[in-house]
Amino acid sequence: MKRKKMHSFFKQVKRAMFDPAAGTDRFSLGERSSPHLDSTRLRDPPEDPPDLTGDPAKDAEALQSLFGAPRNGDFLSSEIRLTNRSGQSFSVRLLFLRGMTDNRKIDDKIVRPLLEAALQTDRVKPETLADFLVHATPTATATSHARIKEAILDGAVAILTPGVRRAVLVQATKVEHRAVGDAKTELVIRGPHEGFVESLETNISLVRKILRSENLVTEYVPLQEFYQTKAAVMYLSDLANEKLVEEVKLRLEGIKMESIANTLVLQQLLEDKPNSLIPTLSVTERPDRASGAIIDGGVIVLSGHAPFAILCPTTLWTLFHTSEEIYTRTAYANFVRFVRLFATFFALFAPGVYIALVNFQPEMLPTDLMFHIAGNRELLPFPTLVEILLMELAFELIREAGIRIPSVIGSTIGIVGALILGQAAVQANLVSPLLVILVSITGLGSFAVPNQDLAYAVRLGRFLFLFLGSLLGFFGISLGVVFMLGHMVSLQSFGVPFLAPLYPHMSSNRDFIFRKQLWKQEEYGQFTRPKKLRRVRGAIRVWKNLWEDRSP
Amino acid sequence: MADSCWPGRHRGFDAVRAAKTCLAALLPAISGLLLAGCWDAHELEEYAFVTVVGVDVGERDDTIRVTYQISKPRNFASKESATTADKATEIVSIDTPSLYASRNLINAGTSRVLTLVQAKVLIVSEAFAKKGNLLLELESLVRERDFRRDIILITCRGKAEEFIRSNRPQLEKAPYRYYELITQTDSASGLVPDSQLHDFIVSSEGGDRSALTMLAGVREDDDREAQTEELDDLLAGELRIEGKNKVQFLGSAVYNDQKLIGLLTGRETRMAQLVRGKVKQFNAFVPDPEEEDKIVALLVRQQRRPDIRIDPFADPIRIDVAIDLDLDLTGQQNPNRRVTSNAYIERLQRAADERLTKQIEEVVRKSQEQFRCDFFGFYQTARQRCFTERCWDRVRWRERYSDAKVEVEIKTHIRRTGKQLDTVRGGNS
Numbered sequence: 001m002k003r004k005k006m007h008s009f010f011k012q013v014k015r016a017m018f019d020p021a022a023g024t025d026r027f028s029l030g031e032r033s034s035p036h037l038d039s040t041r042l043r044d045p046p047e048d049p050p051d052l053t054g055d056p057a058k059d060a061e062a063l064q065s066l067f068g069a070p071r072n073g074d075f076l077s078s079e080i081r082l083t084n085r086s087g088q089s090f091s092v093r094l095l096f097l098r099g100m101t102d103n104r105k106i107d108d109k110i111v112r113p114l115l116e117a118a119l120q121t122d123r124v125k126p127e128t129l130a131d132f133l134v135h136a137t138p139t140a141t142a143t144s145h146a147r148i149k150e151a152i153l154d155g156a157v158a159i160l161t162p163g164v165r166r167a168v169l170v171q172a173t174k175v176e177h178r179a180v181g182d183a184k185t186e187l188v189i190r191g192p193h194e195g196f197v198e199s200l201e202t203n204i205s206l207v208r209k210i211l212r213s214e215n216l217v218t219e220y221v222p223l224q225e226f227y228q229t230k231a232a233v234m235y236l237s238d239l240a241n242e243k244l245v246e247e248v249k250l251r252l253e254g255i256k257m258e259s260i261a262n263t264l265v266l267q268q269l270l271e272d273k274p275n276s277l278i279p280t281l282s283v284t285e286r287p288d289r290a291s292g293a294i295i296d297g298g299v300i301v302l303s304g305h306a307p308f309a310i311l312c313p314t315t316l317w318t319l320f321h322t323s324e325e326i327y328t329r330t331a332y333a334n335f336v337r338f339v340r341l342f343a344t345f346f347a348l349f350a351p352g353v354y355i356a357l358v359n360f361q362p363e364m365l366p367t368d369l370m371f372h373i374a375g376n377r378e379l380l381p382f383p384t385l386v387e388i389l390l391m392e393l394a395f396e397l398i399r400e401a402g403i404r405i406p407s408v409i410g411s412t413i414g415i416v417g418a419l420i421l422g423q424a425a426v427q428a429n430l431v432s433p434l435l436v437i438l439v440s441i442t443g444l445g446s447f448a449v450p451n452q453d454l455a456y457a458v459r460l461g462r463f464l465f466l467f468l469g470s471l472l473g474f475f476g477i478s479l480g481v482v483f484m485l486g487h488m489v490s491l492q493s494f495g496v497p498f499l500a501p502l503y504p505h506m507s508s509n510r511d512f513i514f515r516k517q518l519w520k521q522e523e524y525g526q527f528t529r530p531k532k533l534r535r536v537r538g539a540i541r542v543w544k545n546l547w548e549d550r551s552p
Numbered sequence: 553m554a555d556s557c558w559p560g561r562h563r564g565f566d567a568v569r570a571a572k573t574c575l576a577a578l579l580p581a582i583s584g585l586l587l588a589g590c591w592d593a594h595e596l597e598e599y600a601f602v603t604v605v606g607v608d609v610g611e612r613d614d615t616i617r618v619t620y621q622i623s624k625p626r627n628f629a630s631k632e633s634a635t636t637a638d639k640a641t642e643i644v645s646i647d648t649p650s651l652y653a654s655r656n657l658i659n660a661g662t663s664r665v666l667t668l669v670q671a672k673v674l675i676v677s678e679a680f681a682k683k684g685n686l687l688l689e690l691e692s693l694v695r696e697r698d699f700r701r702d703i704i705l706i707t708c709r710g711k712a713e714e715f716i717r718s719n720r721p722q723l724e725k726a727p728y729r730y731y732e733l734i735t736q737t738d739s740a741s742g743l744v745p746d747s748q749l750h751d752f753i754v755s756s757e758g759g760d761r762s763a764l765t766m767l768a769g770v771r772e773d774d775d776r777e778a779q780t781e782e783l784d785d786l787l788a789g790e791l792r793i794e795g796k797n798k799v800q801f802l803g804s805a806v807y808n809d810q811k812l813i814g815l816l817t818g819r820e821t822r823m824a825q826l827v828r829g830k831v832k833q834f835n836a837f838v839p840d841p842e843e844e845d846k847i848v849a850l851l852v853r854q855q856r857r858p859d860i861r862i863d864p865f866a867d868p869i870r871i872d873v874a875i876d877l878d879l880d881l882t883g884q885q886n887p888n889r890r891v892t893s894n895a896y897i898e899r900l901q902r903a904a905d906e907r908l909t910k911q912i913e914e915v916v917r918k919s920q921e922q923f924r925c926d927f928f929g930f931y932q933t934a935r936q937r938c939f940t941e942r943c944w945d946r947v948r949w950r951e952r953y954s955d956a957k958v959e960v961e962i963k964t965h966i967r968r969t970g971k972q973l974d975t976v977r978g979g980n981s
Contacts, residue, residue: 359593363669363698367603367728368628370670374596375629383595471585473593 004406016275017483017492026272029241029495037246042427045300053169056093056160059167063095063158066149074098075152080111082118082129095167096150100155108163110170111159111282129161133168140169153228161174161254175199178307179538180206183285191327195285200304204232206287207302207309207512211294221252221301223261231266235299236291241529247494248299263306270301270310272492277460279453280493282319283308289323297530311530313496316488319451320344327516334514341450341513347445347458351388352469353475354438358384360473376432385470387431390465391439394421399443500527509532519544579590600664601625603641603728604673605711607690609680610647610924612773616680616689618654619645619713620666621727627729628725640725645713652692672728674705674749675768677712681805681812687753688810694749696700701750704735707805707812708790709769718770719754719799728910735766738801742831743784745804754808759949762923764824767803784818815914823915826908826929827873828881829857840886841899847884850904852964862934864947869956873912879904880968891969904964912960920954 003359027034053060060077062488069075074097083089094110114132121128133139140156142148143166147157180202183195196203204218215238220230237244248270252328255269263283268274284290287307290300290309301310311318320340325333347539380387398417405413421440425431442462449455461484468476491498501508510516519540524530539545606619609861610662620643627640644662649655655666674693676686683689708715721730729783740743745751746765753764760885769789788802802818816824825831833853840846857875889896931949940945 358596362596363700364597367670368726370596371601371623371625371726372626374599374601374625375627377595377597378626378629429693470593 017487018259025490026484027045027247027495030242032410034243034247037243040208040435048132048144048147050165051145052143052160052165054165056091056162059160060093060095063145063148066145080114084118084121090162092162094157095152095160096157097152097155100153100175101157101172105172105174105456106157108171110159133159133170141166142169143167150228157389170345170350174188186285186322186450187288188322188324188327191323192286196287196307196309199303200230200232200302203302203304203309204234207234207290207294207300210287210291211236216294219249221249223252223255223451227260229261229303229305231261232302233299234294234302236294236333239297239524239530239532240299241297241531242353243310244528245299246495248301252301260305263301263310264309265301265483266301266303267310270312272494276487276491277457278488278491278498279319279457280314280491280498281451282311282451284311292323293318294524297528306445313494315493315527316498316499319454321511330517331517337513340450343445343448344458347449348461349477350438350442350445351462352394352465354468355384355388356368356469356473356477359470373432373434376434379429380432382430387435388439388466391421391425391435392466395439395443396459496527503527558696585787595626596701598608598664599659599667600662601670602666602668603726604672604675604716605668605671605693605902606675606716606729607680608670608677608712609683614650615647615704616651617645617647617713618651619643620658621716622662622666623726623728626932641727642716646791650692651690666700666816668693668696671699674703675708675712675715676706676709678709678805678812680712681707681807684811686810687756701748701753703749704731704766705747705749705752706766706768708766709787715768715770716937720797722796734801740832741829742825745821745825746830753927756807759935760953762806762808762924764804764806764821766801766817767805768799768801771800780803784822787815787817800809806923806925806927808923812924813925819911820915820918824928826854826875827858827912828856835882836908838900838904838910840884841903843886846885848881848900851880851882853878853880860930860933862930862937864934864937864949869952871956872956873958873960875960875962877908877962877964879964879966881966881970884913897966901964901966905962908964909960909962912962916958916960920956920958924954926953
């Protein structure tokens, strides 16, 4: 192997954090051509060589061994003897998986029609039998073992008839999953409450229900060889940038990993910069948010294994917004956003700023407050840094324990947490009471961050800024902020800059920290490079204009 | 290397190179941190925070006597019960050739490093201020980074050390807060000037290089009987207030070229502050225009800035001061008068105009004849008439100010007469 030239450390850091070559060697949604998108698919659809012999018993044998039956008790192959009016009979074989199929469906859709069809004819031929079914229910045919295997794994029933060298596949899928309920991680007070579930069909229907448009396209991308699942890619064909769609599909196809194709795993595998602290892809549990992303010219990825949709691309604003702000009046929504911004900043900077103030610049504190802090610190055994770390770690501990604890004994967490974090620590002269308040507010602030991934980033970032503040004071914090901003600006998500459309500046509804009135949001954000510029031609509130025309 | 048992080796993993890379990564990171910081992190409990600094003339000619009042943080802890201010502080004094050295010397007896980052008050004694250039003497203090310009500068009669030791605020835990509050309340009514170090520096470096500071004093027990017509025409320490705390703030010290040249009483200070437009409101007395022996009490509010017009090119310099004041009638002693009558209000306004005009003119005369310096800040207005520095130099403000012709015109408007239409009468009215 040719030895790679080792870059200097600074070059490595620069490359890792700021991507100096951002303009040239990365995927871009712009005019620049992306040769890799024009290339053929990474994986061809499985071919369909004629493997079947036309002897059902033999073919069933072959497929059985493929599934490890008879040891595998879930693979069922049942023989149905069909008799026509003249008493002739022959038998067909049904192959299907228990647990993927619905017995009633098999009875209603396959067995009964077959029996009836046989009885109605005098001289039924095996090859015409399939035609009866074709008229009865949605079916497909296949001739190769591989295709049949896939269909069976998807919950189809394969029907083998003697003398015919193809199998008829009838969908009789029935998979158990949770019923549609509340979105558990993204609760709102006002707005729809339903959330995605662990079923691809249901999830797709939840989105389709909202966007009833002929342009809403769902493309199924087969994932990985092993546990064959499909991911669904949904977008508006008259809006979404084709390059974006292609890139999403290409990345999905280009994943080769033997694992469960859970949406949350996919999210990590699709990301542009998985090593960054800041998430560059986000997921949502809410169909309305997913639809909103589609309407913004984005693409969503769904799979049947987790109640989430991946939003491609994701910007900082995606992470910062919730759907609630669209459902509340502008002034209220902006107030909430402001509170959330404050919370985020507090969660990120409060401990760092506190330690910078107390250890480096006590003259910046009001005298009374400073003496208050100093007076409470008189009896404490630890330096400020250790004090904060203790409290922060205790808080993280309570948070983690609160998630892991069985709900039966969950109430103890609150008691223990309040006692440890609050009274006992102060009473035992381990921490100063002011710090308890600081850490509590910091904790609350990090709970207020709407996106889970961003909340993690903020929690980790808090420790970074805490160390910077304790090492270098405000100089350190400003250093950290500069690096953080530089890093954020150089991030991309599916070719979209992370801070777009604020930076780089481009046409959009200016919905960043604060949003305008809904009836002033007339544009499509251009950061996804959609095919359209404006959502509406003319005004949104047409009635208003009518009103003004009528007034003298 | 090919037949090693290390997993991953077949991929060209090289432990040495990896170690080098790690080292190459760590070195700049660590050295960057080491070289960038000032490493001046200190815990609060390592410091002794000085809140009040007093400066006196030293025992020898080449020394000064510095007094530091150090607040004890323990008294601010949430669990401590309230203590009085004198118990909450530690006062140390030392004779020293230089201010800067004094703090190290004090460390001989104090366990913690003295720091001035939270110093709030600087008190200089009259004797020290008369000695010469105040800021030059205190240069090291003012030059220091942690000595802030929003510190309160007080000139005190007698010794600063005694003043600090005898200040026993009864309402506050913290002496510095006492100073802060008293300067706020006091300067709002104009009895003391605004007295931040910053103001002092700005005006003593300004066109006339004269400045005012607050005047403080300790009431003597053999109370000097100061017989004046009005109670506010006194200096700090002369007012008879019975109480535990004998410290008083009243009047101002006049500095020219950063040297103390004289004192102003409370009322004179108030008039000077009126001209400077810095008074919020105060209570005044005017003899009843219809009966000389009765007094009318008024609340005076300065709602608008005074209108000062100056012609520095005239000979003598012409200064016109027009001050607009709002009055509220707060009390009067005549049992049968309708204060709401327009005629009476007119006469009352005229009486107030005359009285205030007279008082202001007295102060102006004092500034021109006795002190020969413009502590009203007139020069700021005068300078606006000059476009160039050379032009201003030709005005020779400092020399010609004392001969300037100053016209003071006060217009008062009585806005409210209170809730009573009629005078309160005893018995069955």
